[in-house]
Amino acid sequence: PLMSDTYDLIVIGGGTGGYPAAIRAGQLGMKAVCINAWLNRDNKPAYGGTCLNAGCIPSKALLESSEMFHRAGHELATHGVKVNAPTLDLVAMQARKSKITSSLTGGIGALFKANGVTGLEGTARLMGKGKVEYTSHSGEKKVLEGKHIIVATGSEPVELKIAPFDHKQICDSWDALDFTEVPGRLGIIGAGVIGVELGSVWARLGSKVTILEALPTFLPMVDQTIAKDAQRQFTKQGLDIRLGAKVISAKSNGKEAVVEYESEGAKKSETFDKLIVAVGRRPYTKGLNAEGVGLELDPRGFVKVDKNYKTNLAGVYATGDVIGGLMLAHKAIEEGVALVEQLHGEKTEVNYNAVPSVIYTTPEVAWVGLTEEQAKAAGHEVKIGASPFAANGRAKALEAATGSVKVISDAKTDRILGVHMIGPYVSEILQSVVVALEFGATTADLQLTMHGHPTLAEALHEAYLAVDGRAIHA
Numbered sequence: 001p002l003m004s005d006t007y008d009l010i011v012i013g014g015g016t017g018g019y020p021a022a023i024r025a026g027q028l029g030m031k032a033v034c035i036n037a038w039l040n041r042d043n044k045p046a047y048g049g050t051c052l053n054a055g056c057i058p059s060k061a062l063l064e065s066s067e068m069f070h071r072a073g074h075e076l077a078t079h080g081v082k083v084n085a086p087t088l089d090l091v092a093m094q095a096r097k098s099k100i101t102s103s104l105t106g107g108i109g110a111l112f113k114a115n116g117v118t119g120l121e122g123t124a125r126l127m128g129k130g131k132v133e134y135t136s137h138s139g140e141k142k143v144l145e146g147k148h149i150i151v152a153t154g155s156e157p158v159e160l161k162i163a164p165f166d167h168k169q170i171c172d173s174w175d176a177l178d179f180t181e182v183p184g185r186l187g188i189i190g191a192g193v194i195g196v197e198l199g200s201v202w203a204r205l206g207s208k209v210t211i212l213e214a215l216p217t218f219l220p221m222v223d224q225t226i227a228k229d230a231q232r233q234f235t236k237q238g239l240d241i242r243l244g245a246k247v248i249s250a251k252s253n254g255k256e257a258v259v260e261y262e263s264e265g266a267k268k269s270e271t272f273d274k275l276i277v278a279v280g281r282r283p284y285t286k287g288l289n290a291e292g293v294g295l296e297l298d299p300r301g302f303v304k305v306d307k308n309y310k311t312n313l314a315g316v317y318a319t320g321d322v323i324g325g326l327m328l329a330h331k332a333i334e335e336g337v338a339l340v341e342q343l344h345g346e347k348t349e350v351n352y353n354a355v356p357s358v359i360y361t362t363p364e365v366a367w368v369g370l371t372e373e374q375a376k377a378a379g380h381e382v383k384i385g386a387s388p389f390a391a392n393g394r395a396k397a398l399e400a401a402t403g404s405v406k407v408i409s410d411a412k413t414d415r416i417l418g419v420h421m422i423g424p425y426v427s428e429i430l431q432s433v434v435v436a437l438e439f440g441a442t443t444a445d446l447q448l449t450m451h452g453h454p455t456l457a458e459a460l461h462e463a464y465l466a467v468d469g470r471a472i473h474a
């Protein structure tokens with residue numbers, strides 16, 4: 001017989017779109033349950049979804065380790081630190097990565113406990129009228145009733161029909177985080193954020209990396225002054241980035257992946273030891289019974305929501321990757337938290353004009369707000385300020401004085417419209433721009449703001465000054 005449990009809030013999905021929402025609900029005194037289907041490679045359940053288990057965190061762990069390896073071989077001598085040529089222990093590198101992810105995902109259970117949230121491991125299925133069927137990993141079923149239901153079932157890698165995954169030679173991004181050997185020849189389809197991050201990891205560890213990108217433009221979402229510098233720097237690092245390369249097919253012969261593609265009107269072919277398909281992510285709603293209960297999806301499969309995350313079904317909401325927009329962990333977190341606060345009667349809103357984006361290469365690429373091209377297309381009269389890291393003392397001390405900051409400011413209102421950067425740890429200095437945008441800062445406000453010396457953030461300050469031709473070190 002099915003037992004029934006009643007909750008104020010049922011969260012389906014324990015990724016960044018789901019688990020923070022459940023915790024916030026607990027803090028606000030709501031009786032909340034979070035059902036999460038995720039199983040790791042070893043079949044162990046884990047909270048945190050893609051981000052913690054197969055995305056943000058493991059990729060950043062490997063980016064850091066591979067950068068260490070690269071620097072040990074290429075940079076230490078410049079500092080006067082003499083060491084023997086480094087050797088790679090990939091098993092230890094992967095073990096460190098796994099330790100980081102499991103310590104973070106393991107902590108979520110404790111956070112649930114501390115906030116009175118019930119965590120359930122297994123799958124959830126919508127049953128209509130506030131009901132959700134929960135099936136544990138061992139197959140027991142239970143019906144839960146919820147006043148509110150949040151669908152935060154996330155996304156999965158897009159699979160190309162012309163390049164089906166065998167997860168050995170033709171891999172997705174999760175496979176590529178778990179390689180146990182450094183591929184000699186690594187092909188990547190897609191020069192997006194995930195493609196260039198994974199390409200960087202394996203190139204630093206010794207792979208010959210070729211990235212095939214169908215679009216003619218590199219990083220079209222980034223201001224093109226910055227994107228062009230990124231392309232130049234990544235190419236110098238050994239990433240062979242081929243734009244306008246349309247893949248026709250990829251086939252695995254069990255040892256290698258053979259890729260046929262078209263470029264400049266000619267058919268070409270490349271053979272790789274491993275091929276990563278990184279052409280984007282699609283919404284994941286398998287097993288949710290969306291069709292059965294009439295949950296409306298858009299033509300691409302994203303759950304349709306209004307600005308308050310309401311779906312077409314009463315009491316059912318959705319957040320995170322499954323509703324589309326920027327598929328980023330922090331965007332998913334803020335949506336879940338804002339929604340729960342709204343359900344609690346507060347007026348919280350997410351400001352989609354101030355969502356930070358980062359590519360964690362070396363140097364990093366980070367941006368928020370409009371590009372110069374977008375600002376002009378939106379009818380703004382713009383003032384531009386730029387500052388190179390070559391003139392920044394801290395960047396020089398870090399042996400990382402490359403890249404620049406570009407500020408896009410509104411000539412009429414003096415407000416900041418966007419900041420796009422490439423340079424050392426620009427992900428960290430980007431956050432001050434996000435705060436400035438939230439507070440509607442003008443360029444003059446930011447010019448008058450003292451920035452510590454010597455810091456990387458001084459390049460940002462110089463760029464604010466440069467908007468009005470008053471940079472000190474230009």
Ligand code: FAD
Pocket residue numbers: 012013014015016017018035036037038039047048049050051052054055056057059122123124125152153154155156173174194284286287288319320321322327328329330331332
């Ligand atoms: P998910 O993380 O996909 O979580 C959904 C959860 O729901 C999963 O645990 C799933 O098992 C569960 N689920 C699905 N269906 C059901 C069901 N029926 N019942 C119960 N549970 C279910 N973003 C950043 O902001 N910064 C980064 O640096 C970054 N790096 C990335 C690197 C890679 C390689 C990848 C792939 C992604 C990266 N992302 C990054 C994107 C980020 O991972 C996602 O935006 C984020 O995970 C979205 O969270 P979510 O909760 O919406 O979805």
